[in-house]
Amino acid sequence: xxxxxxxxxxxxxxxxxxxxxxxxxxxxxxxxxxxxxxxxxxxxxxxxxxxxxxxxxxxxxxxxxxxxxxxxxxxxxxxxxxxxxxxxxxxxxxxxxxxxxxxxxxxxxxxxxxxxxxxxxxxxxxxxxxxxxxxxxxxxxxxxxxxxxxxxxxxxxxxxxxxxxxxxxxxxxxxxxxxxxxxxxxxxxxxxxxxxxxxxxxxxxxxxxxxxxxxxxxxxxxxxxxxxxxxxxxxxxxxxxxxxxxxxxxxxxxxxxxxxxxxxxxxxxxxxxxxxxxxxxxxxxxxxxxxxxxxxxxxxxxxxxxxxxxxxxxxxxxxxxxxxxxxxxxxxxxxxxxxxxxxxxxxxxxxxxxxxxxxxxxxxxxxxxxxxxxxxxxxxxxxxxxxx
Numbered sequence: 450x451x452x453x454x455x456x457x458x459x460x461x462x463x464x465x466x467x468x469x470x471x472x473x474x475x476x477x478x479x480x481x482x483x484x485x486x487x488x489x490x491x492x493x494x495x496x497x498x499x500x501x502x503x504x505x506x507x508x509x510x511x512x513x514x515x516x517x518x519x520x521x522x523x524x525x526x527x528x529x530x531x532x533x534x535x536x537x538x539x540x541x542x543x544x545x546x547x548x549x550x551x552x553x554x555x556x557x558x559x560x561x562x563x564x565x566x567x568x569x570x571x572x573x574x575x576x577x578x579x580x581x582x583x584x585x586x587x588x589x590x591x592x593x594x595x596x597x598x599x600x601x602x603x604x605x606x607x608x609x610x611x612x613x614x615x616x617x618x619x620x621x622x623x624x625x626x627x628x629x630x631x632x633x634x635x636x637x638x639x640x641x642x643x644x645x646x647x648x649x650x651x652x653x654x655x656x657x658x659x660x661x662x663x664x665x666x667x668x669x670x671x672x673x674x675x676x677x678x679x680x681x682x683x684x685x686x687x688x689x690x691x692x693x694x695x696x697x698x699x700x701x702x703x704x705x706x707x708x709x710x711x712x713x714x715x716x717x718x719x720x721x722x723x724x725x726x727x728x729x730x731x732x733x734x735x736x737x738x739x740x741x742x743x744x745x746x747x748x749x750x751x752x753x754x755x756x757x758x759x760x761x762x763x764x765x766x767x768x769x770x771x772x773x774x775x776x777x778x779x780x781x782x783x784x785x786x787x788x789x790x791x792x793x794x795x796x797x798x799x800x801x802x803x804x805x806x807x808x809x810x811x812x813x814x815x816x817x818x819x820x821x822x823x824x825x826x827x828x829x830x831x832x833x834x835x836x837x
Contacts, residue, residue, distance in 0.1 A: 457636035469537020511577020515542035686813035686827035775815035
């Protein structure tokens with residue numbers, strides 16, 4: 450007998466539908482918020498971590514009965530879209546706040562709404578975000594947050610039994626308890642702060658702070674984290690190490706592969722995101738280095754005639770002059786994959802408006818030589834373009 454794989458989306462949709470219907474039948478009425486509450490009865494920061502909200506375009510993702518959204522409209526002058534996919538929760542919100550100016554109540558799938566919405570200044574979620582696969586949700590969130598915008602959300606870190614977070618991106622069962630009795634099984638992504646930070650960074654979102662919220666009751670191990678992130682106006686770059694390159698490795702190439710799926714970047718074991726490339730070996734032409742490094746690092750094949758030399762970048766690191774030749778590969782065969790023994794892997798395609806934080810300096814310099822309008826900050830380099 451084969452066991453059918455669990456579909457977290459279906460499990461969660463059914464659970465939240467039951468949860469909303471339960472409270473409609475019960476007639477649950479919650480008190481108005483006097484202070485913005487991130488989920489543990491006033492413990493931790495309030496709405497101040499969202500910044501100045503007056504006149505700002507704000508999204509409440511997984512709003513439930515919309516108390517938080519209504520509070521921000523009334524107390525802070527925000528214009529809030531409050532989104533929830535549960536019919537029961539939406540009905541509760543409409544019955545209470547349906548005529549509140551400045552609040553728009555929307556019943557919709559979160560990812561579908563994000564894909565169609567105009568960008569927001571602020572997006573927040575009180576315990577709603579970890580019910581959706583972050584590999585699906587975070588790209589949509591990054592697109593729906595304007596450059597310079599703020600994202601704040603709470604996630605479960607340790608449940609009441611003391612089960613801690615996972616270092617891998619997969620959902621696990623948790624219990625959703627109903628007020629007045631009853632419960633449902635949900636699927637949640639309960640991940641380590643380091644993993645959440647990496648996932649956000651891959652979408653060009655920079656974590657500015659993480660607050661700890663611990664349950665106040667004796668014997669209750671429940672603990673949450675509030676993530677405060679921004680979509681930077683400009684992307685950062687940094688060196689792999691503080692040491693300069695060794696002299697024989699001071700000449701290298703960086704290969705730009707940009708196509709329908711985006712720009713190809715891999716993650717070095719030291720944490721930087723970078724273009725395929727590497728150092729020139731004795732006897733090689735620059736084009737031969739690009740083709741070899743591309744094959745060795747990613748498994749992708751390219752012809753020498755597909756390599757376009759853009760120009761030379763000169764900077765110095767710890768007293769060593771470093772020369773990097775920026776190149777563009779105009780055609781290739783195959784899909785990128787991690788290669789044994791290589792220091793760079795986890796190859797992914799990135800949209801140019803969602804480049805990850807922590808680009809390797811040489812890659813950042815090459816990208817801005819290729820596209821000067823890209824909002825990337827890096828140490829300066831002298832760029833000499835090649836004719837033709």
